Amino acid sequence: MAIIDLHHRALTVAGAVVARVRSTDLARPTPCAGWDLAALLGHMVGQNHGFAEAVEAGSAPRSAYAPRPAGWPASADRLTSAFATAPPDRVVLLVEISEELRFPVPVVAGFHLLDTVVHTWDVATALGEPFRPDDELVAATLAQARLVPAGAARVRPGAAFAPVLPAAGDDWEQALALLGRDPHGRLAA
Structure with a gap:
């Protein structure tokens, strides 16, 4: 299945959890250090919204990615539309990843798929619910997680991902551990 289609599926699954x-759940702790739900x-x-603007225009300022207190359905619809209508050869500047490199739209979809699937697990974990995506989403998430650099960047304030944790479990547990998540759902915040 194409990454754009898998990404759309990830957004749909996330929407059901969100x-x-x-x-009354919003003050719950999450697996993301320092963040409540x-x-x-x-x-x-x-x-x-930030990824949608970047895909639509080829780039977006950091402010486009700013947290917004509500509006999951509209933001997911906007992003789905942006990926569906983007020329396949468009390259996109994602300032949150690199201020110099541009990435093809399918690579951008892979980056966001990773973020979406892992944060869906974070939300479900905060709610006390189990979450495991389907096998295709697990495979895509693990492939993306293996591409995320490890090292000093993972311990800086505001790091996108915590340091890699040891994992001996299945592919889903390995993906979570590669991104610094405890596969057993222990909360950080």
Whole structure:
């Protein structure tokens, strides 16, 4: 399956989990250090809008990725439309990843797929629910997770991912551990 289609599936799955969040859940801790559920959801919506603007225009300022307190459905729809209508040969500047490199649209979809699937797990974990994506999404997430650089960048304030954790489990547990998530769902915040 094409990465754009897998990405759309990831957004759909995420939307179903996000829809279960109630206002009384927003102060819950998440696996993301320093973020409660409200902050995590704001980040997810902001990332959707930032990536959408970058795909639509070829780039977007850092402010486009700013957390937004609400609006998952509209942000997911906008991003789905951006990927569906982007010329396949478009290259995109993602300032949150590199201020110099441009990436082809399918690579950008892979980056965002990783963020979406892992943050869906974060949301479900905060809600006390199990979450495991389907095998195709697991495979795509693991492939992307293997590309994320390890090292000093993982311990800086505001790092996108925590340091790699040891994992001896299945592909899903390995993907989570590669991104610094405890596959057993222990909360960081």
